[in-house]
Amino acid sequence: MKREQIFEFFHRLAEANPAPETELEYGNVYQLLVAVTLSAQATDVGVNKATRRLFEIVKTPADMIALGEEGLKEHIKTIGLFNSKAKNVIALSEILVREHGGEVPADRDALTALPGVGRKTANVVLNCAFGAETFAVDTHIFRVCNRTGLAKGKTPLAVEKGLEKKVPKPFRVGAHHWLILHGRYICKARKPDCERCPVIDLCGYKDKILPQGDSPATPQKSRARKEKTA
Template sequence: MKKADVVDFYARLAEADPHPETELEFVNPYTLVVAVALSAQATDIGVNKATRALFRTADTPQAMLALGIDALKEHIKTIGLYNTKAKNVIALSQMLVDEHDGVVPNDRAALERLPGVGRKTANVVLNVAFGAETFAVDTHIFRVGNRTGLARGTTPLAVELKLDAATPQPFRLHAHHWLILHGRYVCKARTPECWRCLVADLCAFKPKTPPPKLTAKIGAAKKMAGAPD
């Protein structure tokens, strides 16, 4: 994507949503770490349902350790891989208490040392909790980066580095949220909704998906002609 088109791309998303936010619910940096760690291979909606009551009970590492792993599992048992995730939450809580006085560090290396916290989670925490210009590449951003031509790469890290290089000010702080939300609600995995996309003319994806009514008409015409769908 050309530099001028990149600016236009972000400018349109920014105009539509000037202040994007994570859809995960949290009350402080610690609960943000926990929520993001729990969200791996799970939906934000499902995580939020599980953590609302949990965070009323345990919103610090010390409180989580006092709650204990069995009670934690009861809170998050509706989330996939909850047994492993519960172990990680207890372990990262203990590490925060032992090594950081219960405070979430504003440091990538320290964050990535926490059990259950990888580069993507660290990037989310650095961005949302500390205002760092990071790019947390999940499946949505990976898809949008490759599909649009904004940042093509074969791995999440490759896409992240290309986004970092391609994204100019004043869009860097909120860029990954715009891309996540765009991928979640418009540039969907199976059928991107190109007909209502704000940046369709800048996007490299072809052929563009037509509106549902037109898609149905095309399907009907093919059936009448005896052609496969």
């Protein structure tokens, strides 16, 4: 995808959703960190269902430590891998209290040093909580970037590096939200909903389903011509 196409790609997604946000529910930076940590191999819907009651009583790392590992498990037992996740959340909470004064650090290296926190989780926290220009490449973003030709890569890190180079300045903070939402609701894994796609003419996916009467190269222009002559 060329530079002009990339700008237009994000411009259209931004027009449709000017203020994109994560679908995880949280009340502060610490709760965001916990929610993102719990969301690994789980849906945002499932995490939100488990954390609503949890976050009523746990607002700080000290609260989480007081709840304890067994208490946390009771709240998150509907989430996949809840045993290991509970252990990691308690451990990272202890480190935050002991080494960071109970605050979540705005630093990727410090975040990834926490148990259960990988690069993707750190990037989400940095972006959502601190407004950093980071790209958290999950399965949706990995698929969308490779399928459309936006930023191809064989690994999430390769795709992330591609986005860092290619995403233009006006869209860098919101980019990973737009891509996640696009992959979650339109550019789906099994059957992309091409007929609803606002960037279909920019997409390089060879198996995309074009609206009837559009050409593979310029569907938007084809529609424009039809409207003009109608």
